[in-house]
Amino acid sequence: YYGDSLSCSSSTFSRWSSTNDHGCYFYQANRIETSMNGFYTFFDNSSMDTIGYLYNNSFDPSRPYLNFIAPNHDGATNLQFRMSYTLQSAGSYILVVTTRRENVQGSFQITAVGPSSVYFYPTAITTDYYQLCDSCKKSRSIKKKSIAIVV
Template sequence: MFCFLIDIITYMHSNTFHIIIGPTIVKSIYSGELTYDSDQFFRTGNTNSYYYQAIDIIVNITGNYTVKSNSTIDTFGYLYIYSFNKTKLSINQVTKNDDKSGSLQFTLISALQSGVRYIVIVTTYSPDVRGPFSITVSGPATVGFHVNTAATKPSSSVTTTTRTTTTTTRTTTTTTRTTTTTTRTTTTTSKASTTSTTST
């Protein structure tokens, strides 16, 4: 959050304005689809029938980011740092989620650093499920997307910017100055002189 404090001082009065400007939230959206050609892995259990898509998130500005899915299918999401190994899911895993967004959609929340590789894995709660999806990444700046799966259906991405409402609070303070006047009294003393005359 950005906060600016402006002090304006005038004679006999002091006016303070507190201007609070909320953060700018930028949303970057990626759209894709899980198909028969998508990669598969053992998400849980003994079946290799979980389709997934691995999407690199390219961060330009360090900050807190939120990744949310949107789909008609029941999605499951993972966030990895540096690399992703589909045979060792716990290595480099930052977070994972199933239904935090509601409506069977995941939400991933994490602090992301510029210049570091992050991978979002979009998969499903149940095996053998396919369908279109999108992910929305919200944070202080736009992010880039790079799909590193071997075979994917053509996808698209779009970026939107949302700025929060500015709230201004004004506080007025009145200052009274007291002036004290001192009167000084001066006393003047006159001395009388006597002259004597002698006659001869």
């Protein structure tokens, strides 16, 4: 299994899965490898409502639809993801762990089940994407200047 957490120091991206979803979501990208071709299942265990995205070869947070293989949101109990896919030992895959709601922090544990061991390698994603969010700052109230004209 593999365990990690999402926090203010995690990378963020704007998901593309829903219309007009421009929120900022923490994520952890993990390169996964296995030594044997076969059918593998990934389960998440966390107190957070998690989503898993599986990618072929690479993940670009500015274009999360590229190389996309499969998503899963509530495939397991307690708002956890569970996804299954046939992996090739010579293949390169990225598993992205994120949350259903933005700005959620917490730990998670991923268990992989299949014909051989699965190795998780946390991956720093490089992109020319400029992220326009500051997820860990408190919400700022918008101040409006009002002018009253009394006659």
